[in-house]
Amino acid sequence: MNVYVLGLALHPPSPDERRFRLEELAYHTARAALDSAGVTRRQLDSLTLGACDELDGRPISSMLMSAPAGGYNVDEIKVTDSGATAMCLAYARFAAGDTDLGLVVSWCKSSKADVEAVMTSRAEPFFTRPIGIGGMVSDALFAQAVGGEFDIGPAEATRRVVAAYARAAGNPRGMAHSVPTAEDVDRSSMDATPLRAGHRAPLTDGAVALVLASERFVERNAGARPLARVAGIGWATDSYRLGAQRLRSMQSARTAWRDALRRAGVEDATVLDVIELESPTGYHEAAYVRALGIQREDVISPSGGAFAQNPLFCTGLVNAAEAVLQVAGQAGPVQRPLVRRAAAHGCHGFAQQGNVVMVFDTPGALQ
Numbered sequence: 001m002n003v004y005v006l007g008l009a010l011h012p013p014s015p016d017e018r019r020f021r022l023e024e025l026a027y028h029t030a031r032a033a034l035d036s037a038g039v040t041r042r043q044l045d046s047l048t049l050g051a052c053d054e055l056d057g058r059p060i061s062s063m064l065m066s067a068p069a070g071g072y073n074v075d076e077i078k079v080t081d082s083g084a085t086a087m088c089l090a091y092a093r094f095a096a097g098d099t100d101l102g103l104v105v106s107w108c109k110s111s112k113a114d115v116e117a118v119m120t121s122r123a124e125p126f127f128t129r130p131i132g133i134g135g136m137v138s139d140a141l142f143a144q145a146v147g148g149e150f151d152i153g154p155a156e157a158t159r160r161v162v163a164a165y166a167r168a169a170g171n172p173r174g175m176a177h178s179v180p181t182a183e184d185v186d187r188s189s190m191d192a193t194p195l196r197a198g199h200r201a202p203l204t205d206g207a208v209a210l211v212l213a214s215e216r217f218v219e220r221n222a223g224a225r226p227l228a229r230v231a232g233i234g235w236a237t238d239s240y241r242l243g244a245q246r247l248r249s250m251q252s253a254r255t256a257w258r259d260a261l262r263r264a265g266v267e268d269a270t271v272l273d274v275i276e277l278e279s280p281t282g283y284h285e286a287a288y289v290r291a292l293g294i295q296r297e298d299v300i301s302p303s304g305g306a307f308a309q310n311p312l313f314c315t316g317l318v319n320a321a322e323a324v325l326q327v328a329g330q331a332g333p334v335q336r337p338l339v340r341r342a343a344a345h346g347c348h349g350f351a352q353q354g355n356v357v358m359v360f361d362t363p364g365a366l367q
Helices: 022-037 067-071 083-095 115-121 135-150 154-168 182-187 215-220 244-249 251-263 282-291 312-328
Strands: 003-010 046-050 076-079 101-109 190-192 205-214 228-237 274-276 341-348 354-361
Touching: 003 022, 003 083, 003 215, 003 312, 022 067, 022 101, 022 205, 046 067, 046 083, 046 312, 067 101, 076 083, 083 101, 083 205, 083 228, 083 312, 083 341, 083 354, 101 312, 115 135, 135 190, 135 244, 135 282, 154 182, 154 282, 205 215, 205 312, 228 251, 228 312, 244 251, 251 282, 251 341, 251 354, 274 312, 312 341, 312 354
Parallel strands: 046 076, 046 101, 274 341
Antiparallel strands: 003 205, 003 228, 101 205, 228 354, 341 354
């Protein structure tokens, strides 16, 4: 059974969104996605949310957020790992035949929460949490481990950061950050060895929504014009451990990648026209490129990835939206030529404990 993306929307990113409350952020994004797909809320039969209570600053946030996100009188379910994980759950619901038209919505106001405190509270409770290891330090431990495993040094990390900012500068859906020089990055403060402040993608506020439709829905609605087909999805989770072996192995990333490509009928990265990676630092991009066997630099994150916008919890789902736009030929100034198949990657948890990979391709005969 085929599942298609009918429409999508990305809320304009901001370093500190003050115009809209969280409910309004979700509402406007969901509304725009439905309009993009040419469907109404009344046609929906499912809503899948990706949201984090801690980052939202409210317990059981879906009680207040599901209705503005499109869930009034609609079957709703929520995941708390990441926006990309919500895409996995939504796809599973379609594969099970439980839904024909669904909305996937995720949001994050990174500016409204103490992100380091949230990440520390999510750590393994008996060792990591008591000594106060948060997201920054765990990312640095990851950078140390993959640096040794793949021979990644500061010079390469810096080069990849500058290149990502340069790509992001052309993305109208990004923050339009100024592009730093290598010297700017190398002179920035040391946050946690080997990570400098300039190596890390700035956090932003944002939201993203995708409208998914079953093959049945598309066949029954002559006006439906899919942007892309969901060709395959894979996901995996590593242990809590922050030991060097777990970090350098990147096992969950490799597993998610392998499973997504297998389900999409794809052999390896060479047949992908675009690969949107969630790389919160230059070290991460370098590690993913090696672990996933990505040989062509020109396919990596045309959007700029996290250096365009980085609404922490839903950055992976933003990557999915960017990949769909590439397949649909609607990515604007960052559009790559003749894109037929694109992959999107999202990571979550301590030091990329969990990974999700999504593959999208052209709708084929429905074009």
